[in-house]
Amino acid sequence: MHVERTERLWMWAATGMLALFTGAIVATAVGGSAHPPSHTETVNPETLSVTGEFATPGLVSAADGAVTVSMRAEFYVFRPAVVRVPAGIPVTFRITSPDVLHGFQIVGTNVNLTVAPGYVSQATTTFDTPGEYLVVCNEYCGLAHHLMQGTVIVEPGR
Numbered sequence: 001m002h003v004e005r006t007e008r009l010w011m012w013a014a015t016g017m018l019a020l021f022t023g024a025i026v027a028t029a030v031g032g033s034a035h036p037p038s039h040t041e042t043v044n045p046e047t048l049s050v051t052g053e054f055a056t057p058g059l060v061s062a063a064d065g066a067v068t069v070s071m072r073a074e075f076y077v078f079r080p081a082v083v084r085v086p087a088g089i090p091v092t093f094r095i096t097s098p099d100v101l102h103g104f105q106i107v108g109t110n111v112n113l114t115v116a117p118g119y120v121s122q123a124t125t126t127f128d129t130p131g132e133y134l135v136v137c138n139e140y141c142g143l144a145h146h147l148m149q150g151t152v153i154v155e156p157g158r
């Protein structure tokens with residue numbers, strides 16, 4: 001089959017662009033340590049504000065020094081709204097919602113979770129740089145969605 005030179009050139013150009021874009025996606029995912037969620041845990045959204053881990057959200061330090069933060073994302077706040085964590089230690093965020101779909105993104109880190117009612121979303125990160133990190137909801141959840149934000153304060157290591 002005869003393919004014209006110009007057409008062949010464009011086919012190679014299109015193939016090259018596909019390879020380039022695929023490479024960019026892979027490089028960004030690997031470079032940013034992005035990975036699909038691999039944690040599936042369910043919780044009853046009707047009772048989580050009353051009983052269990054999420055009824056008293058906040059920071060829990062284990063004996064081995066590991067830090068876990070339980071949180072709720074609900075119409076239009078994160079509970080707790082301000083979280084203080086130590087720098088240089090792995091911090092696990094566990095978050096769920098009693099109402100609708102929310103987001104939980106710690107700006108400037110690779111923590112970016114979808115928070116769905118009935119499920120516990122979890123991510124672990126280590127903050128190397130002390131300071132204040134903005135937390136935003138990045139899933140449209142209602143009229144005051146744009147006001148839904150929190151703060152993670154990273155304190156210098158112990």
Ligand SMILES: [Cu+2]
Nearest residue numbers: 137139141145
């Ligand atoms: Cu929202």
